[in-house]
Amino acid sequence: MTKENSSQTIYFAAGCFWGVEEYFRRVHGVIESSSGYMGGHTENPNYIAVVDGETGHAETVRVVYDSNKVEFKELLARFFSIHDPTSLNRQGNDIGTQYRSAVFYTKEGQKKEIYAMIEHLTKIQKYYDPILTEVLEAKVFYPAEEYHQRYIERRPFAYCHVNLKDAIEPVDERFFA
Secondary structure (H helix, E strand, C coil): CCHHHCEEEEEEEECCHHHHHHHHHHCCCEEEEEEEEECCCCCCCCHHHHHCCCCCCEEEEEEEEECCCCCHHHHHHHHHHCCCCCCCCEECCEECHHHCEEEEECCHHHHHHHHHHHHHHHHCCCCCCCCCCEEEECCCCEECCHHHCCHHHHCCCCCCCCCHHHHHCCCCHHHCC
């Protein structure tokens, strides 16, 4: 891959998107992260409909990264480290299908790496329970309303289930085969 064409995209759903967006925004090599909705059946959803569980969408973060500066495998390890992928439709205090664990891939190579990491984490028994993360091809990403973008940055004391300090720390080596 050339330096001119090193921008890649992946979509992570790991509970409330406020903390997930802020976390990935702080990771070296990430160009942009933004909050939105993906994985449902309703076009142009809004926050109220998503939270009410009417749309089938998950709160999702679009992560655009420079593959010359950060490997996809590291982003994936960070995704699995910031939430509980064994929890069905729940992260922290947030409950509902909109808070499910999912990765929406944009390339077949990403899909293979996602399944390889799930297999590795299962093999080393990183979690006591089975990983329930959905692995789906990315379809339409609907950006969330403006007031959700950079929410934690603008409201540093808002509720967040993600430890944001970990974004600048090395990833636990157990995530890698």
